[in-house]
Structures are given as structure tokens and as C-alpha cells.
Amino acid sequence: MxxxxxxxxxxxxxxxxxxxxxxxxxxxxxxxxxxxxxxxxxxxxxxxxxxxxxxxxxxxxxxxxxxxxxxxxxxxxxxxxxxxxxxxxxxxxxxxxxxxxxxxxxxxxxxxxxxxxxxxxxxxxxxxxxxxxxxxxxxxxxxxxxxxxxxxxxxxxxxxxxxxxxxxxxxxxxxxxxxxxxxxxxxxxxxxxxxxxxxxxxxxxxxxxxxxxxxxxxxxxxxxxxxxxRPASKKVADFIGTMNFLPAQLISDSGATVEIDAAGFGRMSLAPDQVMSGDGEGGATIGLRPETLTILFDGQTASDREVLGTVEEVVYYGDMTYYDVKLEGTSVPMRLSMRNVPGRPVLDRGAKARLGWSPGAVVLFR
Amino acid sequence: MSKSPSLKVYVIAYLLFLYAPIALLPLFAFNDSRVIAFPLAGFTTNWFAEMWADANLFTAFRNSLIIAVSSSLLATTLGVFAARASTRYKFPAKGAVLGLIMLPMVLPEMILAMSLLVVLIALGVPLSIFTIILGHVLVCTPFAVAILTSAFQSLDRSLEEAAYDLGETSASTFRLIILPLVMPGIISSLLICFTISLDEFIISNFLGSGDPILSVYIFGQFRFPAKVPAVMALGFILVCVSICLLTIAEYFRRRGIAKTGGKDTGGFL
The missing domain is CATH 3.40.50.300 (P-loop containing nucleotide triphosphate hydrolases)
Incomplete structure (x- = not known):
């Protein structure tokens, strides 16, 4: 049962x-x-x-x-x-x-x-x-x-x-x-x-x-x-863990997929279960959890999509490192967390970084 | 912090002024002379024997005991109600009501005694030990409320809710949880009210019908110089009893607060 x-x-x-x-x-x-x-x-x-x-x-x-x-x-x-x-x-x-x-x-x-x-x-x-x-x-x-x-x-x-x-x-x-x-x-x-x-x-x-x-x-x-x-609103998303928010524009909604254009990340299509009704605060926003963004080191390639940014802040926690990375064409930095593994460098502030991400991890609040 | 010698002198002088007269009590209670003066004449316990032989003194003591026991029981019972109400319930004009209950603590006793006398005579109530008890309850209740409020305040409300949640009724919760936890406060209140009532003079003098009351009797004895050493002996015993009672009261109050894990916020010692 x-x-x-x-x-x-x-x-x-x-x-x-x-x-x-x-x-x-x-x-x-x-x-x-x-x-x-x-x-x-x-x-x-x-x-x-x-x-x-x-x-x-x-x-x-x-x-x-x-x-x-x-x-x-x-x-x-x-x-x-x-x-x-x-x-x-x-x-x-x-x-x-x-x-x-x-x-x-x-x-x-x-x-x-x-x-x-x-x-x-x-x-x-x-x-x-x-x-x-x-x-x-x-x-x-x-x-x-x-x-x-x-x-x-x-x-x-x-x-x-x-x-x-x-x-x-x-x-x-x-x-x-x-x-x-x-x-x-x-x-x-x-x-x-x-x-x-x-x-x-x-x-x-x-x-x-x-x-x-x-x-x-x-x-x-x-x-x-x-x-x-899949937090139902930005408020819930913010209360449970950390979530990055970026403004997005709705391009089309066919019912089966929702096309959007998000600042920094560009165009993507989302499944209906990724779309939340939100707080009704006006304007569409995308949300991404810190661990759904990965820094790609030399030789690594993105499993899905890739985007460029600049490291603005580095917080070292021992087992994890938190980075604030500002994407090209956005004003708010993205918080992302990387597990520290032996042999992998910790990036410095100001370094250029390639980020791997996937539209499947994105939540849209509209 | 700077230490000023003049402040030290002040503190010593202050304490001497307060306590030296009391220290004289045992001195003259055991002094072998009818005259209260230095130099001391030698050691005697005659005054205690003389006091012991005084039949009026025994009547006065018995009357005072009846008054002190009754008024401390009544004042403490009223105090339990008031303290419970002030710590648990909200009601209109709560501040004013509680303020009026506490007022006799600061009101000149003379005024209390006079106005009570006027009212009792106007109502045609004959003066007796009972009227003295009424007056003493009025004076003792604020003290009882002060002590018991501190006891009730240190009681965690969820203790009552827990007992209720575990199947008890409000009445059995009061008996099984609240009463045992405030019992040290109740004992403390009884002892302090007893002491206050025993020492009280003005109301006992105004509202009495002529039955000998200890405090009034002692005052009367001072008119006869020959009786003064015996009064000194009695006074010495009363001081000892008062100190014992207050110490026991404070012990119970502190133990109660420690038991419920609260913070000490009141008390008299």
C-alpha cells in the first residue's frame, strides 16, 4: 500500500x-x-x-x-x-x-x-x-x-x-x-x-x-x-533552499510546450510541469537551483547547454565551494554550488567561467 | 570603580543605625537590672520567667495567634486567586484592578485603620478579633499577591496544556500540576503574612474591642518601667521567631523557582 x-x-x-x-x-x-x-x-x-x-x-x-x-x-x-x-x-x-x-x-x-x-x-x-x-x-x-x-x-x-x-x-x-x-x-x-x-x-x-x-x-x-x-511560487522557492531568479519573456505557449527567452540563458522550451502560476507579481521569471549550474573546467563539455560568465564571488566551505557568477547580458549574479573534488581548482574572483545547464532544471514563474 | 572611604563610613553608619537597637534587645533581655541603661549589671534569665508567668500575655499571644493564622490563610487564598488571574487571564481594567489590590501596601496604615473603623461603626459591626482579622487581610493580601504572582509567573503554561492533553480535566490539572508547583510560594506567602499580622499594631489597636493583642499589649507594658525588661525578653523571642519564619519563607520561594526552572524576579530577602 x-x-x-x-x-x-x-x-x-x-x-x-x-x-x-x-x-x-x-x-x-x-x-x-x-x-x-x-x-x-x-x-x-x-x-x-x-x-x-x-x-x-x-x-x-x-x-x-x-x-x-x-x-x-x-x-x-x-x-x-x-x-x-x-x-x-x-x-x-x-x-x-x-x-x-x-x-x-x-x-x-x-x-x-x-x-x-x-x-x-x-x-x-x-x-x-x-x-x-x-x-x-x-x-x-x-x-x-x-x-x-x-x-x-x-x-x-x-x-x-x-x-x-x-x-x-x-x-x-x-x-x-x-x-x-x-x-x-x-x-x-x-x-x-x-x-x-x-x-x-x-x-x-x-x-x-x-x-x-x-x-x-x-x-x-x-x-x-x-x-x-517544482516550487509553486517564488516565495516558496526562496523559503526552501536557494534559488536564482532571472527575468524572462514569454514567446509562445502551445499548451504542450512553453517557449521563453530568459536573460543570459537565451531561448528555451519548457514542459507544462515546469511552469508555475507564481505569485501573480507580474512578469515572468525563471528559477534555477544552485546545483543545477556546473562550472565546466578545461576539456569538459556541457551535457546540454553552455553559457559564459564572470566569477564575482567565491565562498569556500570545505566540501563545497559557492560561486556567484554573472552571466553576459544580466545584472544579477547566479549563485552556484560545486562539490570540491581532488585535483579540481577553485576559481578566483574575476575569472571567466563556462557554465553547463539544462532547460529541464528550469522553473518558470508567470 | 573608585572606592570612596566616605561611602564606606556611610554604609556602616546606616547599618548600625538600623540594627544596633535590635542588638540591644538581647543585651537588656538578659541584663540583671530593672533599669534599661549602661553599664550592664550581670546575666539573668529572670525576665523570661517573669514574662512566662504573665497570664495576660498568654491571652494576648493566643489572640494574636488566632488573628495571624486566620488572616494569613485568608490573604493567601485571596492571593492565589489574584495571582492566577493576573498571570493567566485577560480582563477589562486588569491593570487598575491589580493596582487597587496592591494599594494597601503603600497606603498609610493609619488612614486604612481610621477609615475601616468609621465604616465598621457606621455599619454597626461590633469590634472584635474578627474585625482585626479583616483589617489584617487587607494589609497582607498585597504581599501574598506579590509572592504568589512570582510563583505563578515561573509556571510554564504548556505544563497545564500537557496535563490537559494527557487526559486530565482543568480541576485535576490544578490539583496535580499547578498546586504542587506553586506550593513553595503558598508556604512562603503564609509565613510572611503570619509575620506581618503578628507584628501589626495600628489596625490591631484601632479595630480591637479591648481583648489583649500581643502588639498592643507590649505597647501598653511600656508605660510601666518595671515591666520593660520582661517586654525586652518577649521582643527578643519575637525577633528570633520572625527571622526564622522569613528565612523559611524565602527558602521555599527560591526552591519553588529553582524547581520550575524559572528566573528569580521578586521576593523580599
Whole structure:
């Protein structure tokens, strides 16, 4: 069964949320499938956390509907919804031990004491905290608190696990480790995970699908590769990674192919799936990711097309070198990234460079 | 930073002026003479025995204890409500309401006592220990609110949401999460209100019906020079008890803040 065949777990139907005059959610329509690792990605203030909290039941919606597993959540309070949340601050109860924290949600569970203790031990083992049960919660490190929060939420076997920027308080190394662990955990338990993050890399690494949000609206909902290769608008393209933009002129649109003339790159024809409706900001623009441009060194020939430029800036990153290259006949330099391999020189500023590129990697926003 | 010797002298003089009189208390409490004067006459514990034998003093102490315990319980309960409201909820004229709650802290107690007396007499309420408790609650509540606001503020809101998310109701969340976490603040508030009430003189004097109250009784004893050494002995005990209570209160307040991982933003010590 592929992800697309799975039933819907969450459904947003034209969800609006007002805080007084402020329109925080502006008509959210989306479905999240069962067993999916789904991310809500966007800059701060875009409404992603608000949307997550409407699933948990911490925010009432002004209009529309939030459905969980086919049931409308209108009037259903947070404490009976089939969701559990991992908070940004982890919200570990500081006056309780690790096992009391993890077992907190089992208080109303009719099972025997021994069975509950077993469930707590299993949950702790699952998050890699075996033997930490008796410790005081306030003495744990950030990463350990994170794991306790996960165990505490997962022990109730919710239909949906909500994660509100769970990794933002960790340092880089720890964050990368927890990313891998969260993916492993999600596959193991098979529960729908919904992650809120402002970190595009985190979203790309972890998610099956991502909803990119700006100003209370979903700008694009797609899998990571589509989002990266075919961003729906310049804004999405700019938020996810780096993209070079150049003005272009539309020559013809036959439906099957779109002919354009782009500054620096000249004429090219694009397939319909390369053409995005854009922001409606007027004027056509082409977009190219830095890694789709390659510098051709002596003796190398372009696999597709070739264009000339001058190196304006060189930034050396160890494994990569970033170049800003200005093409002939353009005013903005193109950012491109080259993997550094032994024996290949790093070009100097002012050097002439031949760039290889392919119209297949171009996206047109119109 | 330059060190000015005159500033040093000033600080020493200031501290002496503040604390030297209190240091005299134990000195004369153990001094074997009815006259409060130097040179000291020798060591005695007679004054403690004399104080102990005074039946009126015991009645005064019992009354003061009833007043202090009741008013600290009432003021702290009201303080919990006010602190919770001020840290969690938005309501119209919030600033004004909270300002009015805190006002008795800076209002001259004399004015409070006089206006309360006028109102109580106008309403025909007979003066009693109960009216003193009312007055003390008014004076203690701002302190309770100040301490408890600091306790409630250091509470992360997502702790409540987490408990709620894990299936608890608002009532059980309050009992299982909020109350244990603000308990150090509550204990601290109880102890400080108790101390304030025990020491309070003006309201006890104005709103009392003549039942002996500790502070008023002590003031009365000063009219009789022969009684002064015994009062000194009592004063010495009260100072010790006050310091102990305040220290315990501050200990609990700080422990509470450390426990919830918050930053220390208030307090009196």
C-alpha cells in the first residue's frame, strides 16, 4: 500500500481563525493521511503552530471544520481528542520523576499497577531511556527531556502525534541525531506525526509531505522533492533552499510546450510541469537551483547547454565551494554550488567561467 | 570603580543605625537590672520567667495567634486567586484592578485603620478579633499577591496544556500540576503574612474591642518601667521567631523557582 492509498487522518475544511481583528488562519484546506510524517513549514507568525493547536484542541476555530479520523472535532475538548502533543518547551512536569511523567496519562487507565509499570518501561526503552525511570525530571538534559516528552505522548497510543518545533531548543549535533530517531520512531509505531518547524532542512529530511505556510495560508502542499524541484511560487522557492531568479519573456505557449527567452540563458522550451502560476507579481521569471549550474573546467563539455560568465564571488566551505557568477547580458549574479573534488581548482574572483545547464532544471514563474 | 572611604563610613553608619537597637534587645533581655541603661549589671534569665508567668500575655499571644493564622490563610487564598488571574487571564481594567489590590501596601496604615473603623461603626459591626482579622487581610493580601504572582509567573503554561492533553480535566490539572508547583510560594506567602499580622499594631489597636493583642499589649507594658525588661525578653523571642519564619519563607520561594526552572524576579530577602 503506497502512502497515497491510505485513508485520511486529518482533514481541514476551510478553517479560519481570528484573534480579534487579526486573521491568523485564512481558509486552510488540506488532508493528512494516516501513518504519514507530515510537516507544517513556514516562517514565524505564519500560523503553523496555531493550525497544529487546532488539531490538539487548544485553539478554537472561527469557522470551518477540523476532522480527525472522519469525526468533526467541533466541541470536542483537548483532553478527550485522540491526539497527544510534544511541546516546544517539552513541558516535563518538574516535580515528578521520569516514570511518573511518562505514566501521567495512564492515571485514568483501568489497567493494573504492574501492567502500567510495564507500559512505562517499554515506552522508556522505545525512546532510548531504559533505566532512567527513577531520575528526577528536572535534572535531565535537553535531549533527554525531549525523549521523556515523546514517551509520555506515545504511551497513550494516540492516532496523531503533534510535535511543536520539538528540536529547536537542541544544539545542531543533537538535532540531527533526534531527526533520525524521530523518523525511526515514526516508522516503528506507525502513528501519524505532524511536525511544526521553521527549519526547511528539517522538514525536507523528515517528512513524507510538507505544507508550506505563509500568512495564514498554505502556499504549497507536496512531497519534499516536488517542493524543492517544482516550487509553486517564488516565495516558496526562496523559503526552501536557494534559488536564482532571472527575468524572462514569454514567446509562445502551445499548451504542450512553453517557449521563453530568459536573460543570459537565451531561448528555451519548457514542459507544462515546469511552469508555475507564481505569485501573480507580474512578469515572468525563471528559477534555477544552485546545483543545477556546473562550472565546466578545461576539456569538459556541457551535457546540454553552455553559457559564459564572470566569477564575482567565491565562498569556500570545505566540501563545497559557492560561486556567484554573472552571466553576459544580466545584472544579477547566479549563485552556484560545486562539490570540491581532488585535483579540481577553485576559481578566483574575476575569472571567466563556462557554465553547463539544462532547460529541464528550469522553473518558470508567470 | 573608585572606592570612596566616605561611602564606606556611610554604609556602616546606616547599618548600625538600623540594627544596633535590635542588638540591644538581647543585651537588656538578659541584663540583671530593672533599669534599661549602661553599664550592664550581670546575666539573668529572670525576665523570661517573669514574662512566662504573665497570664495576660498568654491571652494576648493566643489572640494574636488566632488573628495571624486566620488572616494569613485568608490573604493567601485571596492571593492565589489574584495571582492566577493576573498571570493567566485577560480582563477589562486588569491593570487598575491589580493596582487597587496592591494599594494597601503603600497606603498609610493609619488612614486604612481610621477609615475601616468609621465604616465598621457606621455599619454597626461590633469590634472584635474578627474585625482585626479583616483589617489584617487587607494589609497582607498585597504581599501574598506579590509572592504568589512570582510563583505563578515561573509556571510554564504548556505544563497545564500537557496535563490537559494527557487526559486530565482543568480541576485535576490544578490539583496535580499547578498546586504542587506553586506550593513553595503558598508556604512562603503564609509565613510572611503570619509575620506581618503578628507584628501589626495600628489596625490591631484601632479595630480591637479591648481583648489583649500581643502588639498592643507590649505597647501598653511600656508605660510601666518595671515591666520593660520582661517586654525586652518577649521582643527578643519575637525577633528570633520572625527571622526564622522569613528565612523559611524565602527558602521555599527560591526552591519553588529553582524547581520550575524559572528566573528569580521578586521576593523580599
Amino acid at each position: 503506497t502512502a497515497a492509498d491510505k485513508p485520511n487522518m486529518i482533514e481541514f475544511r476551510d478553517v479560519h481563525k481570528y484573534y480579534g481583528e487579526y486573521h491568523a488562519l485564512r481558509g486552510i484546506n488540506a488532508t493528512i493521511r494516516a501513518g504519514e510524517f507530515f510537516s507544517l513549514l513556514g516562517p514565524s507568525g505564519c500560523g503553523k503552530t496555531t493550525l497544529l493547536r487546532t488539531i490538539a484542541g487548544f485553539e478554537d476555530i472561527s469557522s470551518g471544520a477540523v476532522m480527525i479520523d472522519g469525526k468533526s472535532m467541533a466541541g470536542v475538548p483537548a483532553n478527550v481528542r485522540p491526539t497527544n502533543m510534544v511541546f516546544q518547551s517539552y513541558a516535563i512536569f518538574p516535580h515528578l520523576s521520569v516514570e511518573e511523567n511518562v505514566g501521567f496519562g495512564l492515571r485514568r487507565d483501568p489497567r493494573s499497577k504492574e501492567e502500567k509499570a510495564k507500559a512505562v518501561a517499554e515506552a522508556l526503552e522505545m525512546v532510548g531511556l531504559k533505566g532512567y525511570g527513577k531520575r528526577a525530571a528536572h535534572a535531565l538534559s535537553g535531549g533527554q527531556r525531549q525523549r521523556v516528552a515523546l514517551a509520555r505522548a506515545l504511551i497513550l497510543k494516540p492516532k496523531v502525534l503533534l510535535l511543536d518545533e520539538p528540536l529547536s531548543a537542541l544544539d545542531k549535533k543533537m538535532r540531527e541525531q533526534m531527526q533520525v530517531e524521530l523518523i525511526r520512531l515514526q516508522r516503528q509505531v506507525g502513528i501519524t506525526f505532524i511536525l511544526v518547524t521553521h527549519d526547511q532542512e528539517e522538514a525536507l529530511v523528515m517528512s513524507d509531505r510538507i505544507a508550506v505556510m505563509f500568512e495564514g495560508q498554505i502556499a504549497q502542499l507536496a512531497d519534499p522533492e516536488t517542493l524543492y524541484r
